[in-house]
Amino acid sequence: MTNLPHHIAELDAADIAKHVDDLCRVLMDSVADGAAISFMTPVPKGDAERFWLQDVATTVEGGSRRLFGAFVDQRLLGTVQLVLGMPPNQPHRAEISKMIVHPDGRRRGLGKALMNEALTVAKRVGKTLVTLDTRTGDAAEPLYRGVGFKEAGVVPDFAYDPDGAAKHATTYMYRYL
Numbered sequence: 766m767t768n769l770p771h772h773i774a775e776l777d778a779a780d781i782a783k784h785v786d787d788l789c790r791v792l793m794d795s796v797a798d799g800a801a802i803s804f805m806t807p808v809p810k811g812d813a814e815r816f817w818l819q820d821v822a823t824t825v826e827g828g829s830r831r832l833f834g835a836f837v838d839q840r841l842l843g844t845v846q847l848v849l850g851m852p853p854n855q856p857h858r859a860e861i862s863k864m865i866v867h868p869d870g871r872r873r874g875l876g877k878a879l880m881n882e883a884l885t886v887a888k889r890v891g892k893t894l895v896t897l898d899t900r901t902g903d904a905a906e907p908l909y910r911g912v913g914f915k916e917a918g919v920v921p922d923f924a925y926d927p928d929g930a931a932k933h934a935t936t937y938m939y940r941y942l
Contacts, residue, residue: 768874771837773882776844778826781817784834787841789813791867796927798868801900806927824850833882835866835875842870845879847887859887861897864905876905880912888942895942900924901934914938 774780781788793808804812824830829850835843843866851858861883866876887895899905901919916938923935 769837769842769870771835771842771875771878773878774834774836775882775886776825776832776834778822780834781822781825781832784841785814785817788817788834788844791841791844791865792816794867795865799927800865801903801924801927801933802863802865803924804927805925805929821846824848830862831883831886833879833886835870835879837870837875842867843875843879845876845883847883849887849890849892857892858894858896859890859892861895864897864899864908871904876908877912880908884912884940884942893942894939896937896939898923898935898937900926901936906936909938912940914940 776784789810792802792804792813793810796802796804796806796808821830821832825832829848831847831849833845833847834841845864846862848860848862851860861880864876864879884895897909897914899909916936919934919936921934922932925932
């Protein structure tokens, strides 16, 4: 597939409120399509709204998390979070969280653009190590490897798939900046 013309923007708490419907759609449709991002299917709209407007917006506003959105024709089709708030013994580290691209935008360059922006910002704020975890064998694993992440290890039976039918392993990955 060809890349979609897009732009990446950092979202603050006001932007989250402005784009909450798109954010909820990306989350709900991605989980319905099998994305393993801590939610079970079906994701109730109220749960998705609480996640974006409370959990994410609060930490973005507090500065411990940065949120980036991928927009195509002014429609938000993907997000990634860069967690900066780490324990006192890990000031050099950041974590990638909730890399989500709507099924309509997958394999079109949005995930790579989101990851590159998050890594650029992590480096700009002085982080030297970035970590993430992903469902072992997930379609996103090659993306992470493609932007320089290496496997640290695998934990079996880490979480349930979104449909609750089976447990899956999780691969921990890292990248130096």
